[in-house]
Amino acid sequence: MEYRRIESIRDPLFKQMHQLMQDIFPPEEVLEFDLWKEPLEDPGIRVFVADLEGEVVGATEYRYYEDFNVAMTDFTIIGRDGLGIGPFLAQKRFEDLNALAVASGKQLFGMFAEIYDPYRVEYHEFGAVNSMDPYVRREVLSHLGYKRLNFPYVHPSWHNDGEAVTGLDLCFLPMESISTEVKTELIVKFLKRYYSVLSNKPKSWHEMIENLEAEEAVTLLPI
Structure with a gap:
């Protein structure tokens, strides 16, 4: 399983991720496909997927506020049970956020x-x-x-x-x-x-x- 960042709606993995969101979340919680363009291009919003041999089986969105030195988890999606997707996403997210904090001279x-x-x-x-x-x-x-x-x-x-x-x-x-x-x-x-x-x-x-x-x-x- 690989931890891949999504930064464009043109990324083929994003189409899979958006479909996964529709499969998992209630309709009112899923932003329309085209409306994701700006959030994905925002460097402060970090969207990653769990890529299992080309298939998106999980995803997470979060952000780090350097001036507050805190993060916010927007969502975490587990697409399949029994693959350890939750621990994988949690650990990778934690490593990424810690690296962001260290880069700004802080401890999260x-x-x-x-x-x-x-x-x-x-x-x-x-x-x-x-x-x-x-x-x-x-x-x-x-x-x-x-x-x-x-x-x-x-x-x-x-x-x-x-x-x-x-x-x-x-x-x-x-x-x-x-x-x-x-x-x-x-x-x-x-x-x-x-x-x-x-x-x-x-x-x-x-x-x-x-x-x-x-x-x-x-x-x-x-x-």
Whole structure:
């Protein structure tokens, strides 16, 4: 298995990756093929696939914010069970992010990720791959060391229609395992940067940010 970066919609592997996304994710979460052109060409957005003899069997998208010294995992896709795709992608992503941090003279502070909470939202269909089941994905993040940030999280819809998406948790993987909290200043700066492309955010998102700004830190809890 090889870890290959995708930087153009003209890459033959991207066509496979986009089809895999459609097979795995609900339709409303899959960006149209042509709309991927700019994200793939953005040097700050890193999209990699797991290439098994010419077949895309997994993928991950993430980004590193040098000024914050944190990363964000946008998604991870396991296309087939029983091939060790999850550990492969996680290890390669970690190596890449560490190299980016070292290149900027730092040691990676941590990584954010959003995760569905199936205990609150019962139905989420993710293809027919058992590894992508929301309960499994949540446990995998927990095993990797992620912890849940203890505040009510609101996710602005990527349709940019002002709708609020709930039923998710914002999680954080601290590189120092003894960490018990994250400064709200970092969380707020990250969320404002990450969602800066969306001009139409829901009122509840702005209220969430205001509530965070009134606190000094957010506790990390088990997922």
